[in-house]
Amino acid sequence: MPKGDYLGEFEQIILLAVLRLEQDAYGMEVRREIEARTGRDASIGAVYATLDRLETKGLVRSQELAAEGDRGRPRRLYKVTANGARALERTQEAIASMWEGVKVRGV
Amino acid sequence: MPKGDYLGEFEQIILLAVLRLEQDAYGMEVRREIEARTGRDASIGAVYATLDRLETKGLVRSQELAAEGDRGRPRRLYKVTANGARALERTQEAIASMWEGVKVRGV
DNA sequence: TAGGCACTTCTACAAAGTAGAGTCAGATGG
DNA sequence: CCATCTGACTCTACTTTGTAGAAGTGCCTA
Numbered sequence: 001m002p003k004g005d006y007l008g009e010f011e012q013i014i015l016l017a018v019l020r021l022e023q024d025a026y027g028m029e030v031r032r033e034i035e036a037r038t039g040r041d042a043s044i045g046a047v048y049a050t051l052d053r054l055e056t057k058g059l060v061r062s063q064e065l066a067a068e069g070d071r072g073r074p075r076r077l078y079k080v081t082a083n084g085a086r087a088l089e090r091t092q093e094a095i096a097s098m099w100e101g102v103k104v105r106g107v
Numbered sequence: 108m109p110k111g112d113y114l115g116e117f118e119q120i121i122l123l124a125v126l127r128l129e130q131d132a133y134g135m136e137v138r139r140e141i142e143a144r145t146g147r148d149a150s151i152g153a154v155y156a157t158l159d160r161l162e163t164k165g166l167v168r169s170q171e172l173a174a175e176g177d178r179g180r181p182r183r184l185y186k187v188t189a190n191g192a193r194a195l196e197r198t199q200e201a202i203a204s205m206w207e208g209v210k211v212r213g214v
Numbered sequence: 215t216a217g218g219c220a221c222t223t224c225t226a227c228a229a230a231g232t233a234g235a236g237t238c239a240g241a242t243g244g
Numbered sequence: 245c246c247a248t249c250t251g252a253c254t255c256t257a258c259t260t261t262g263t264a265g266a267a268g269t270g271c272c273t274a
Contacts, residue, residue, distance in 0.1 A: 006147075008230050008261080009116050009198065016205035028252060038201040040113075046232045048253070053230075073239050073252055085211045091116065092206075094145040098123035099199075104192045115230080115261050135221060153263045155222065160261075180221055180270045 007091040011059075013038070014050045015088050018060060018078045026065075026075040027051060051078060059084035114198045118166075120145070121157045122195050125167060125185045133172075133182040134158065158185055166191035 007015065017033040018025040031047045034040055054060045055078075062078045080088075114122065124140040125132040138154045141147055161167045162185075169185045187195075 006116055009113055009119070009202075010231060012116075012202060013205055016202075016209060019209050019211065020205070026252080034205075037204045037207075040201060042231095043233050044253085045234060045255085048255095050231075052254095073237095075252065080211075088211055094147065095116075095119060095123075097144045098120055098127070098141075100144075102123060102126050104126060104187075104195055117262060133221080149262095150264045151222085152224085152265060155224095157262075159223095180268095182221065 005087075006094060007059075007087050010042075010046070010050055011054060012088060012091060013040075014047065014054065015059065015080055015084055018051075018080050019085075019088075023077075025078045027078075028075075030078070054084065059087055112194075113201060114166075114194050117149075117153070117157055118161060119195060119198060120147075121154065121161065122166065122187055122191055125158075125187050126192075126195075130184075132185045134185075135182075137185070161191065166194055 013034055014030060017030045017037075021029055021033055027044070027048050030051070031042055031044055034042055034047075051060060051062070055062055058081060060078045060080055062076050064074050065077050066074045120141055121137060124137045124144075128136055128140055134151065134155050137158070138149055138151055141149055141154075158167065158169070162169055165188060167185045167187050169183050171181050172184050173181045
């Protein structure tokens with residue numbers, strides 16, 4: 001059974017947002033995606049700090065993209081690494097195995 | 108959409124273990140359940156500290172149970188409160204909504 | 215009465231979560 | 245052209261969670 005570490009709750013959310021956004025995964029957009037999907041109003045600082053930490057752990061990697069025609073400064077595009085995907089799976093499996101057969105009220 | 112706070116990763120695991128164990132949810136057993144289900148070898152200190160914090164937040168409540176015929180000191184039995192159940196649902200829903208339609212490798 | 219077992223408490227520190235002010239680069243417009 | 249608006253990212257600082265392991269408690273047994 002899995003050894004190694006698990007992702008924090010917000011780390012999972014961020015990683016999933018990056019996965020969903022594919023070519024569009026930069027900080028501000030990640031934040032918007034989370035807001036759109038879950039209604040959770042994460043502060044921009046929280047998002048970037050978490051992306052940073054995930055990058056340090058090798059779970060995402062990023063590349064700066066010069067602003068083409070766009071306004072403002074260049075954006076930093078994120079992508080989930082293979083390790084990131086694995087960590088996501090591992091974490092989700094652990095939680096799923098705890099949910100198995102559990103009923104909490106109507107669910 | 109949900110406002111309010113979300114459970115940490117380990118908090119979810121602990122809460123689920125307490126739910127599963129029903130009448131048997133005391134510290135050491137919670138730890139064993141997690142080990143059995145997920146293979147995760149949580150330290151006993153981690154388990155109790157988390158149960159404590161969940162109790163402070165009103166997500167579980169506990170009662171001391173005198174050891175009847177059993178050996179050792181009395182055990183402290185935990186139960187998930189209605190708020191605890193709600194927090195669990197909220198957190199799980201948020202993560203599920205982020206997973207929706209996402210494919211990570213074979214999954 | 216020294217140890218051992220089953221459990222809980224305590225202490226201390228590392229990692230994750232969070233907010234918000236600050237900075238950067240262009241766009242707008244008075 | 246300077247003020248300020250917008251979209252984006254960086255930094256700083258602090259709180260909450262996660263984690264380990266030693267210490268304490270109460271009973272049991274050699």
